[in-house]
Amino acid sequence: MNHHIPFNKPFMVGKELYYIAQAVLSGHTAGNGAFTKRCEALMEDRFDALSVQLTTSCTTALEMAAILCDIGEGDEVLMPSYTFVSTANAFYLRGARPVFVDIRRDTLNLDESLIEDAVTERAKAVVPMHYAGVSCEMDAILDVARRHDLLVIEDAAQGVNARYRNRWLGTIGDVGTYSFHETKNLICGEGGAILVNREDLRNRAEVIREKGTNRSQFFRGEVDKYTWVDVGSSFLPSEILAAFLFAQLENMEVITERRRELFENYRGMLDPLAERGLITLPTVPDHCSSNYHMFQILVSDLETRQALIAYLKEQGILAVFHYVPLHTSPMGERFGYRKGMLPVTEEYSERLVRLPFFHGITADELAEVTQAVFGFFGVSMDTLQKP
16 A cells, blocks of 8 residues: 555755756766765764765675775674674675674663673674664773774764764764665765774775775876775765765754654654553663654564554554564574574564654654554543643
8 A cells, every 4th residue: 555654755955956967067977076075075074084985875885894994704793683784794795704792772772781792802893883873882882892902883874963972973983884875864865974083094995995996096196097906896976976965964954953853743742652651762861962863662562563563554654663683584593693692682673663754754744653653552642641
Protein backbone atom coordinates (compact mmCIF):
# COMPACT_ATOMS: atom_id res chain seq x y z
CA MET A 1 0.00 0.00 0.00
CA ASN A 2 1.02 3.62 -0.37
CA HIS A 3 2.02 5.23 2.89
CA HIS A 4 0.67 8.74 3.22
CA ILE A 5 3.23 9.30 5.96
CA PRO A 6 6.56 7.84 4.76
CA PHE A 7 9.45 7.01 7.04
CA ASN A 8 11.70 9.49 5.26
CA LYS A 9 11.46 12.05 2.48
CA PRO A 10 14.39 13.92 0.82
CA PHE A 11 14.19 17.69 1.00
CA MET A 12 15.67 20.97 -0.24
CA VAL A 13 16.14 24.03 1.96
CA GLY A 14 18.08 26.57 -0.10
CA LYS A 15 20.02 26.93 -3.32
CA GLU A 16 20.51 23.26 -4.16
CA LEU A 17 19.27 23.48 -7.76
CA TYR A 18 20.92 26.84 -8.36
CA TYR A 19 24.28 25.52 -7.22
CA ILE A 20 23.91 22.39 -9.36
CA ALA A 21 23.32 24.65 -12.38
CA GLN A 22 26.40 26.66 -11.44
CA ALA A 23 28.48 23.49 -11.27
CA VAL A 24 27.31 22.35 -14.71
CA LEU A 25 27.82 25.79 -16.29
CA SER A 26 31.32 26.00 -14.81
CA GLY A 27 32.36 23.22 -17.15
CA HIS A 28 33.57 20.99 -14.32
CA THR A 29 31.25 18.31 -12.95
CA ALA A 30 33.84 15.71 -11.95
CA GLY A 31 35.08 15.68 -8.37
CA ASN A 32 37.33 18.03 -6.42
CA GLY A 33 36.13 21.24 -8.02
CA ALA A 34 34.94 24.49 -6.49
CA PHE A 35 31.90 23.10 -4.64
CA THR A 36 33.88 20.18 -3.21
CA LYS A 37 36.40 22.66 -1.81
CA ARG A 38 33.64 24.94 -0.47
CA CYS A 39 31.97 22.04 1.35
CA GLU A 40 35.26 20.93 2.86
CA ALA A 41 36.25 24.44 3.95
CA LEU A 42 32.84 25.07 5.52
CA MET A 43 33.04 21.87 7.57
CA GLU A 44 36.66 22.45 8.57
CA ASP A 45 35.71 25.87 9.86
CA ARG A 46 32.44 24.80 11.48
CA PHE A 47 33.83 21.73 13.23
CA ASP A 48 37.34 23.07 13.87
CA ALA A 49 38.62 20.07 11.91
CA LEU A 50 42.16 19.61 10.62
CA SER A 51 41.09 18.11 7.28
CA VAL A 52 37.72 17.20 5.80
CA GLN A 53 37.62 15.42 2.45
CA LEU A 54 34.38 14.60 0.64
CA THR A 55 33.78 11.00 -0.41
CA THR A 56 31.10 9.17 -2.38
CA SER A 57 29.60 7.73 0.83
CA CYS A 58 30.34 7.03 4.48
CA THR A 59 31.05 3.47 3.33
CA THR A 60 33.92 4.64 1.15
CA ALA A 61 35.09 7.02 3.88
CA LEU A 62 35.38 4.00 6.19
CA GLU A 63 37.20 2.07 3.46
CA MET A 64 39.59 4.99 3.09
CA ALA A 65 40.09 5.04 6.86
CA ALA A 66 40.96 1.34 6.86
CA ILE A 67 43.63 1.91 4.19
CA LEU A 68 44.91 5.07 5.87
CA CYS A 69 45.29 3.32 9.23
CA ASP A 70 47.13 0.37 7.63
CA ILE A 71 44.52 -2.14 8.73
CA GLY A 72 45.60 -5.48 7.30
CA GLU A 73 45.53 -9.26 7.34
CA GLY A 74 45.22 -10.69 10.84
CA ASP A 75 44.33 -7.41 12.54
CA GLU A 76 41.30 -7.14 14.80
CA VAL A 77 38.99 -4.14 14.84
CA LEU A 78 36.62 -3.64 17.77
CA MET A 79 33.14 -2.32 16.97
CA PRO A 80 29.47 -2.68 17.90
CA SER A 81 27.42 -5.43 16.32
CA TYR A 82 24.46 -3.04 16.34
CA THR A 83 25.56 -0.98 13.33
CA PHE A 84 25.30 -0.87 9.55
CA VAL A 85 27.22 -3.52 7.63
CA SER A 86 29.68 -0.96 6.21
CA THR A 87 31.25 -0.51 9.64
CA ALA A 88 32.48 -4.11 9.46
CA ASN A 89 32.90 -4.50 5.69
CA ALA A 90 35.41 -1.65 5.39
CA PHE A 91 37.89 -3.48 7.61
CA TYR A 92 37.08 -7.02 6.49
CA LEU A 93 37.97 -5.92 2.95
CA ARG A 94 41.52 -5.22 4.22
CA GLY A 95 41.77 -8.69 5.76
CA ALA A 96 40.89 -7.73 9.33
CA ARG A 97 38.50 -9.53 11.67
CA PRO A 98 35.68 -7.54 13.24
CA VAL A 99 35.44 -8.07 17.00
CA PHE A 100 31.93 -7.29 18.16
CA VAL A 101 31.32 -5.62 21.52
CA ASP A 102 27.94 -5.24 23.23
CA ILE A 103 26.09 -1.93 23.62
CA ARG A 104 24.84 0.25 26.46
CA ARG A 105 21.21 0.03 27.52
CA ASP A 106 20.64 3.79 27.51
CA THR A 107 22.15 5.20 24.30
CA LEU A 108 22.56 1.87 22.44
CA ASN A 109 26.16 2.91 21.78
CA LEU A 110 29.25 0.77 22.17
CA ASP A 111 29.61 -0.16 25.86
CA GLU A 112 32.94 1.41 26.77
CA SER A 113 33.21 -0.73 29.91
CA LEU A 114 33.45 -3.90 27.78
CA ILE A 115 36.10 -2.75 25.30
CA GLU A 116 39.20 -3.57 27.34
CA ASP A 117 38.17 -7.22 27.82
CA ALA A 118 37.84 -7.58 24.05
CA VAL A 119 41.37 -6.32 23.33
CA THR A 120 43.90 -8.95 22.22
CA GLU A 121 47.45 -8.64 20.93
CA ARG A 122 45.98 -8.51 17.41
CA ALA A 123 43.73 -5.53 18.11
CA LYS A 124 44.57 -2.58 15.88
CA ALA A 125 41.64 -0.18 16.13
CA VAL A 126 38.32 0.54 17.79
CA VAL A 127 35.37 1.97 15.85
CA PRO A 128 32.81 3.77 18.02
CA MET A 129 29.59 4.27 16.04
CA HIS A 130 27.59 7.22 17.37
CA TYR A 131 24.03 5.91 17.31
CA ALA A 132 21.15 8.29 16.47
CA GLY A 133 23.39 11.35 16.69
CA VAL A 134 24.27 10.74 20.35
CA SER A 135 27.95 10.32 21.16
CA CYS A 136 29.67 7.25 22.53
CA GLU A 137 31.61 7.80 25.77
CA MET A 138 34.70 9.02 23.99
CA ASP A 139 36.87 9.86 27.02
CA ALA A 140 36.72 6.27 28.25
CA ILE A 141 37.21 4.89 24.73
CA LEU A 142 40.23 7.12 24.11
CA ASP A 143 41.71 6.07 27.45
CA VAL A 144 41.50 2.36 26.56
CA ALA A 145 42.84 3.09 23.06
CA ARG A 146 45.86 5.00 24.38
CA ARG A 147 46.76 2.30 26.88
CA HIS A 148 46.56 -0.46 24.25
CA ASP A 149 47.96 1.53 21.31
CA LEU A 150 44.73 1.33 19.32
CA LEU A 151 43.64 3.69 16.59
CA VAL A 152 40.22 5.30 17.07
CA ILE A 153 38.09 5.57 13.92
CA GLU A 154 34.76 7.31 14.56
CA ASP A 155 31.81 6.10 12.55
CA ALA A 156 29.88 9.37 12.78
CA ALA A 157 27.57 8.57 9.86
CA GLN A 158 24.64 9.65 12.04
CA GLY A 159 26.59 12.23 14.05
CA VAL A 160 27.17 15.24 11.78
CA ASN A 161 26.76 18.45 13.81
CA ALA A 162 26.50 16.63 17.15
CA ARG A 163 28.92 17.01 20.07
CA TYR A 164 30.52 15.19 22.98
CA ARG A 165 31.62 17.53 25.79
CA ASN A 166 31.68 20.41 23.28
CA ARG A 167 33.83 18.49 20.77
CA TRP A 168 32.32 17.75 17.37
CA LEU A 169 31.75 14.10 16.55
CA GLY A 170 34.16 12.93 13.89
CA THR A 171 36.98 15.17 15.15
CA ILE A 172 37.74 13.30 18.39
CA GLY A 173 39.43 10.10 17.17
CA ASP A 174 42.38 9.69 14.81
CA VAL A 175 39.94 9.59 11.88
CA GLY A 176 36.21 10.26 11.55
CA THR A 177 33.59 9.55 8.89
CA TYR A 178 30.32 11.26 7.93
CA SER A 179 27.33 10.30 5.80
CA PHE A 180 25.16 12.52 3.59
CA HIS A 181 22.87 9.72 2.43
CA GLU A 182 19.27 10.77 1.77
CA THR A 183 18.19 9.33 5.13
CA LYS A 184 20.60 11.54 7.09
CA ASN A 185 20.16 15.08 8.47
CA LEU A 186 22.20 16.73 5.71
CA ILE A 187 21.83 15.07 2.35
CA CYS A 188 22.98 14.88 -1.25
CA GLY A 189 21.50 11.51 -2.20
CA GLU A 190 24.69 9.53 -1.68
CA GLY A 191 27.76 11.13 -0.14
CA GLY A 192 30.13 11.20 2.78
CA ALA A 193 33.34 12.64 4.17
CA ILE A 194 36.48 11.52 5.92
CA LEU A 195 37.90 13.69 8.70
CA VAL A 196 41.63 13.29 9.19
CA ASN A 197 42.55 14.51 12.65
CA ARG A 198 46.30 13.84 12.56
CA GLU A 199 48.73 15.91 10.50
CA ASP A 200 50.85 12.82 9.72
CA LEU A 201 47.89 11.16 7.96
CA ARG A 202 46.58 14.18 6.05
CA ASN A 203 48.60 14.00 2.82
CA ARG A 204 48.27 10.25 2.49
CA ALA A 205 44.48 10.51 2.76
CA GLU A 206 44.52 12.92 -0.17
CA VAL A 207 46.52 10.40 -2.23
CA ILE A 208 44.26 7.46 -1.31
CA ARG A 209 41.17 9.46 -2.35
CA GLU A 210 42.78 10.28 -5.72
CA LYS A 211 43.11 6.61 -6.70
CA GLY A 212 46.55 6.33 -5.11
CA THR A 213 48.05 9.17 -7.15
CA ASN A 214 49.63 12.49 -6.20
CA ARG A 215 47.25 14.28 -8.57
CA SER A 216 46.24 16.93 -6.02
CA GLN A 217 49.86 17.86 -5.41
CA PHE A 218 50.33 18.16 -9.18
CA PHE A 219 47.43 20.60 -9.53
CA ARG A 220 48.89 22.68 -6.69
CA GLY A 221 52.23 22.83 -8.54
CA GLU A 222 54.05 20.80 -5.89
CA VAL A 223 55.18 18.12 -8.41
CA ASP A 224 55.75 18.39 -12.16
CA LYS A 225 53.65 15.30 -13.01
CA TYR A 226 51.37 12.96 -11.14
CA THR A 227 51.68 9.21 -10.90
CA TRP A 228 50.74 6.13 -8.89
CA VAL A 229 52.33 6.39 -5.45
CA ASP A 230 50.10 4.41 -3.06
CA VAL A 231 47.06 2.17 -2.83
CA GLY A 232 43.78 3.99 -3.40
CA SER A 233 40.51 4.08 -5.28
CA SER A 234 37.94 6.44 -6.79
CA PHE A 235 36.46 7.95 -3.65
CA LEU A 236 35.60 11.44 -4.98
CA PRO A 237 31.96 12.50 -5.44
CA SER A 238 30.93 14.60 -8.41
CA GLU A 239 30.60 18.36 -8.25
CA ILE A 240 26.86 17.99 -8.79
CA LEU A 241 26.54 16.16 -5.47
CA ALA A 242 28.88 18.62 -3.78
CA ALA A 243 26.81 21.54 -5.09
CA PHE A 244 23.62 20.07 -3.63
CA LEU A 245 25.40 19.35 -0.36
CA PHE A 246 26.83 22.85 -0.06
CA ALA A 247 23.32 24.33 -0.01
CA GLN A 248 22.44 21.93 2.81
CA LEU A 249 25.59 22.74 4.78
CA GLU A 250 24.81 26.45 4.50
CA ASN A 251 21.52 25.71 6.27
CA MET A 252 22.94 23.31 8.85
CA GLU A 253 21.64 25.22 11.86
CA VAL A 254 18.18 25.70 10.35
CA ILE A 255 17.97 21.97 9.65
CA THR A 256 19.20 21.00 13.12
CA GLU A 257 16.77 23.37 14.82
CA ARG A 258 13.88 21.98 12.80
CA ARG A 259 14.83 18.43 13.81
CA ARG A 260 15.14 19.50 17.45
CA GLU A 261 11.58 20.87 17.36
CA LEU A 262 10.26 17.66 15.81
CA PHE A 263 12.18 15.54 18.33
CA GLU A 264 10.91 17.50 21.31
CA ASN A 265 7.34 17.45 19.97
CA TYR A 266 7.45 13.67 19.63
CA ARG A 267 8.95 13.33 23.10
CA GLY A 268 6.35 15.59 24.67
CA MET A 269 3.41 13.85 23.04
CA LEU A 270 4.68 10.32 23.72
CA ASP A 271 5.88 10.96 27.27
CA PRO A 272 2.58 9.80 28.88
CA LEU A 273 3.05 6.36 27.31
CA ALA A 274 6.60 6.27 28.64
CA GLU A 275 5.43 7.22 32.12
CA ARG A 276 3.02 4.32 32.05
CA GLY A 277 5.89 1.99 31.07
CA LEU A 278 4.49 1.09 27.65
CA ILE A 279 7.46 2.53 25.71
CA THR A 280 10.95 3.86 26.40
CA LEU A 281 11.97 7.20 24.87
CA PRO A 282 15.46 8.09 23.56
CA THR A 283 18.21 8.96 26.04
CA VAL A 284 20.56 11.92 25.50
CA PRO A 285 23.15 12.27 28.31
CA ASP A 286 23.69 15.81 29.63
CA HIS A 287 27.26 15.98 28.30
CA CYS A 288 26.13 15.10 24.76
CA SER A 289 24.54 17.49 22.26
CA SER A 290 22.41 15.52 19.80
CA ASN A 291 21.80 16.40 16.16
CA TYR A 292 18.37 14.72 16.47
CA HIS A 293 19.06 12.21 13.73
CA MET A 294 16.12 9.92 14.45
CA PHE A 295 13.27 9.32 16.85
CA GLN A 296 13.21 5.76 18.10
CA ILE A 297 11.16 4.10 20.81
CA LEU A 298 11.62 0.81 22.61
CA VAL A 299 8.67 -1.50 23.21
CA SER A 300 8.55 -4.54 25.49
CA ASP A 301 9.50 -7.33 23.07
CA LEU A 302 9.79 -8.49 19.47
CA GLU A 303 6.14 -9.54 19.22
CA THR A 304 4.97 -6.07 20.28
CA ARG A 305 7.43 -4.44 17.88
CA GLN A 306 6.18 -6.44 14.91
CA ALA A 307 2.56 -5.79 15.84
CA LEU A 308 3.11 -2.04 16.24
CA ILE A 309 4.84 -1.71 12.86
CA ALA A 310 2.03 -3.71 11.22
CA TYR A 311 -0.63 -1.61 12.95
CA LEU A 312 0.98 1.65 11.82
CA LYS A 313 1.24 0.30 8.29
CA GLU A 314 -2.51 -0.33 8.31
CA GLN A 315 -2.93 3.36 9.19
CA GLY A 316 -0.77 4.36 6.21
CA ILE A 317 2.26 5.14 8.38
CA LEU A 318 5.66 3.62 7.62
CA ALA A 319 7.67 2.89 10.76
CA VAL A 320 10.68 0.59 10.64
CA PHE A 321 13.01 -1.38 12.85
CA HIS A 322 16.77 -0.91 12.53
CA TYR A 323 19.80 -3.18 12.31
CA VAL A 324 19.84 -6.95 12.46
CA PRO A 325 22.90 -7.49 14.71
CA LEU A 326 25.95 -8.25 12.62
CA HIS A 327 27.13 -11.02 14.94
CA THR A 328 23.94 -13.04 14.31
CA SER A 329 24.17 -12.64 10.53
CA PRO A 330 25.53 -15.37 8.21
CA MET A 331 28.80 -13.41 7.97
CA GLY A 332 28.94 -13.02 11.73
CA GLU A 333 28.62 -16.77 12.11
CA ARG A 334 31.64 -17.18 9.84
CA PHE A 335 33.66 -15.28 12.44
CA GLY A 336 32.52 -17.66 15.15
CA TYR A 337 29.70 -15.60 16.61
CA ARG A 338 26.30 -16.95 17.51
CA LYS A 339 23.08 -15.78 19.10
CA GLY A 340 23.36 -15.26 22.85
CA MET A 341 26.86 -13.78 22.83
CA LEU A 342 25.80 -10.10 22.94
CA PRO A 343 22.59 -10.11 24.98
CA VAL A 344 21.91 -6.36 25.14
CA THR A 345 22.40 -5.94 21.38
CA GLU A 346 20.07 -8.86 20.69
CA GLU A 347 17.36 -7.70 23.07
CA TYR A 348 17.30 -4.07 22.05
CA SER A 349 17.51 -4.74 18.32
CA GLU A 350 14.24 -6.69 18.69
CA ARG A 351 12.49 -3.97 20.69
CA LEU A 352 13.36 -0.83 18.71
CA VAL A 353 10.95 1.03 16.41
CA ARG A 354 11.92 4.09 14.35
CA LEU A 355 9.05 6.50 13.77
CA PRO A 356 8.69 8.74 10.68
CA PHE A 357 11.13 11.62 11.17
CA PHE A 358 12.18 13.97 8.39
CA HIS A 359 12.59 17.67 7.71
CA GLY A 360 9.28 18.15 5.95
CA ILE A 361 6.99 16.22 8.27
CA THR A 362 4.11 18.45 9.40
CA ALA A 363 2.67 19.01 12.86
CA ASP A 364 -0.52 17.26 11.75
CA GLU A 365 1.44 14.23 10.51
CA LEU A 366 3.42 14.12 13.75
CA ALA A 367 0.17 14.17 15.71
CA GLU A 368 -1.30 11.45 13.49
CA VAL A 369 1.68 9.17 14.08
CA THR A 370 1.47 9.79 17.81
CA GLN A 371 -2.28 9.18 17.86
CA ALA A 372 -1.73 5.88 16.06
CA VAL A 373 0.88 4.76 18.59
CA PHE A 374 -1.57 5.57 21.39
CA GLY A 375 -4.27 3.70 19.49
CA PHE A 376 -2.10 0.61 19.21
CA PHE A 377 -1.76 0.49 22.98
CA GLY A 378 -5.51 0.93 23.34
CA VAL A 379 -5.37 4.20 25.23
CA SER A 380 -6.69 7.67 24.48
CA MET A 381 -4.30 10.58 24.19
CA ASP A 382 -6.85 12.69 26.05
CA THR A 383 -6.81 10.46 29.12
CA LEU A 384 -3.03 10.34 29.35
CA GLN A 385 -2.05 13.88 28.44
CA LYS A 386 -0.92 15.98 31.36
CA PRO A 387 -3.19 18.90 32.28
